[in-house]
Amino acid sequence: MRKMNNSGRCLLVILVMIGALKMFNFCGADLTDGFTPVPLTESNFELQKPYDIPLDQCYSFVNGVHYLWVYADDKPHDPSSHTQPRTEIRIKGLDYSSGVWQFEGYGFVPNGTSGATVAQIHGTAHGATTLILRIYDGDMRYYSRDLVATDLYDKWFRLNIIHNVDMGMVTVFIDGVQNFQVKDEGPGDLYFKCGVYAAPTNISYYMESRWRDIKIYKH
Ligand SMILES: *[C@@H]1O[C@H](CO)[C@@H](O)[C@H](O)[C@H]1NC(C)=O
Ligand SMILES: *[C@@H]1O[C@H](CO)[C@@H](O)[C@H](O)[C@H]1NC(C)=O
Numbered sequence: 001m002r003k004m005n006n007s008g009r010c011l012l013v014i015l016v017m018i019g020a021l022k023m024f025n026f027c028g029a030d031l032t033d034g035f036t037p038v039p040l041t042e043s044n045f046e047l048q049k050p051y052d053i054p055l056d057q058c059y060s061f062v063n064g065v066h067y068l069w070v071y072a073d074d075k076p077h078d079p080s081s082h083t084q085p086r087t088e089i090r091i092k093g094l095d096y097s098s099g100v101w102q103f104e105g106y107g108f109v110p111n112g113t114s115g116a117t118v119a120q121i122h123g124t125a126h127g128a129t130t131l132i133l134r135i136y137d138g139d140m141r142y143y144s145r146d147l148v149a150t151d152l153y154d155k156w157f158r159l160n161i162i163h164n165v166d167m168g169m170v171t172v173f174i175d176g177v178q179n180f181q182v183k184d185e186g187p188g189d190l191y192f193k194c195g196v197y198a199a200p201t202n203i204s205y206y207m208e209s210r211w212r213d214i215k216i217y218k219h
Contacts, residue, residue, distance in 0.1 A: 035217035050074040068195035069208035088195030102217040103192040108210040111153040115203030125186025
């Protein structure tokens, strides 16, 4: 057999390296590798909206896209609630108390929507939510604090949220890139939500987000 020349050896080393990287899930491997899709039906999607208006005045579903919007002076979702207005999809009916869970969805926030929570993990041992992702002036923040992503107006972005309930860790990916990680705050009535939910302050009058291809995975 002919001895391998330098460039052949080089190519071999590169191929071995690519193999190793793939094996260890580097190189932007699919975030859902190792996860199992959780079958969802329409009954898993529950809508919360201002209690006094019909659904078609705050929500539509066209060509696979959920459009959710709310105004700053809309009513809360329930007459007895004192929370801010919201139009949100709750993904309910899953036993999400242990294991590793993942939300995946493509989101779109039109320019002008500000001070709106567009995705969250409801439930925690302390307070109401494990994770709040809000848009302020086109940037995404963890509550009103840490910057998660910038410049998101008027474009589709892929959001993946991995909640390792067993390890108590939440990781947020935008377009496949890990942008944020935080410890959770213990167990609760856990479920994922997306849509628009007005923040306490700094809110635009009109708030809208759009979502498509919402999937839940676990392992
Ligand atoms: C959003 O709209 C404002 C006002 O029309 C404009 O100045 C700004 O450039 C827009 N931002 C983006 C990202 O399109
Ligand atoms: C909210 O508005 C105030 C006053 O304009 C500003 O100082 C603050 O940084 C804003 N907060 C966020 C999260 O945008």
